[in-house]
Amino acid sequence: MPVNNDDSKPQNKQSAPSKLPKHVAIIMDGNGRWAELRGRNRTFGHLRGARIAREIIEASSKIGLQELTLYTFSSENWLRPLEEVSFLMALLSRHLKRERATLVKNNIRFNAIGELSRLPAAVREEVDLTIATTAHCTGMRLTFALSYGGRQDILAAARTLAYQAQSGEFDPNTLSQEDFSRRFEDQLMTNGMSDPDLIIRTSGESRLSNFFLWQSAYSEILITSALWPDYNESELLSALQWYANRERRFGKTSAQVMAELTP
Numbered sequence: 266m267p268v269n270n271d272d273s274k275p276q277n278k279q280s281a282p283s284k285l286p287k288h289v290a291i292i293m294d295g296n297g298r299w300a301e302l303r304g305r306n307r308t309f310g311h312l313r314g315a316r317i318a319r320e321i322i323e324a325s326s327k328i329g330l331q332e333l334t335l336y337t338f339s340s341e342n343w344l345r346p347l348e349e350v351s352f353l354m355a356l357l358s359r360h361l362k363r364e365r366a367t368l369v370k371n372n373i374r375f376n377a378i379g380e381l382s383r384l385p386a387a388v389r390e391e392v393d394l395t396i397a398t399t400a401h402c403t404g405m406r407l408t409f410a411l412s413y414g415g416r417q418d419i420l421a422a423a424r425t426l427a428y429q430a431q432s433g434e435f436d437p438n439t440l441s442q443e444d445f446s447r448r449f450e451d452q453l454m455t456n457g458m459s460d461p462d463l464i465i466r467t468s469g470e471s472r473l474s475n476f477f478l479w480q481s482a483y484s485e486i487l488i489t490s491a492l493w494p495d496y497n498e499s500e501l502l503s504a505l506q507w508y509a510n511r512e513r514r515f516g517k518t519s520a521q522v523m524a525e526l527t528p
């Protein structure tokens with residue numbers, strides 16, 4: 266069952282609610298602990314985790330989500346032991362190769378964000394091929410955040426804006442908040458994507474770990490205690506039900522939000 270600091274706990278309803286988030290992002294955490302609990306190597310958890318990712322991608326597409334982003338490998342995950350990093354890279358490569366046809370069959374368009382140039386060439390090739398093969402698909406947009414870090418993305422965008430100001434493209438003294446947001450978001454790797462409405466993190470950790478720092482400003486955040494290899498469609502449906510019961514106020518009062526809803 267998902268858990269949250271909120272007093273309204275998610276309910277285990279088995280059908281998708283009518284009010285769906287447009288963009289769901291998942292921080293898939295807990296593979297290592299899941300394996301260690303079974304006296305196995307961490308890689309065993311990653312193997313199982315990849316299988317769960319496939320199930321959740323398929324379920325999300327069937328439910329009718331427009332966008333699903335999976336935090337697959339963070340910029341900081343390069344700091345892990347070389348053996349584990351190599352295993353994850355090989356798994357990713359294999360997974361993409363094997364799943365490409367299924368993505369097309371399910372009309373899912375694949376996308377990747379992150380410092381992709383840091384990926385080994387073989388993985389990069391699979392990523393590029395999967396993007397190209399699914400480019401015509403018109404259903405759910407699936408994004409893998411790979412070698413992704415929110416701060417790294419923000420720095421790269423800030424750097425571009427600094428160059429733009431230096432070359433006289435705009436005057437920093439008169440830059441409005443709206444102009445800044447537009448210019449800045451145009452430079453972020455998530456350009457063209459909507460902000461995540463719902464961010465789910467598994468394994469009970471209540472942190473973003475450098476994920477979608479700018480984009481999460483008004484995301485609903487659900488922390489579930491399930492370790493990622495134990496996650497399933499039923500957990501996802503509970504999360505969607507929980508989301509459907511949220512009132513998103515964006516700074517306004519509840520009365521204002523209610524008034525806007527009534528014609």
Ligand code: IPE
Pocket residue numbers: 293294295296297298299337338339342353468493
């Ligand atoms: C998530 O599981 C997968 C990646 C970060 C690549 P972890 O590997 O972080 O598992 P735990 O958190 O150590 O249990």
Ligand code: IPE
Pocket residue numbers: 292293294295336337338339342470472474
């Ligand atoms: C976040 O999980 C990254 C991914 C799920 C890909 P981590 O396991 O790396 O996060 P920390 O280190 O516990 O914050």
Ligand code: MG
Pocket residue numbers: 294295296
């Ligand atoms: Mg972890």
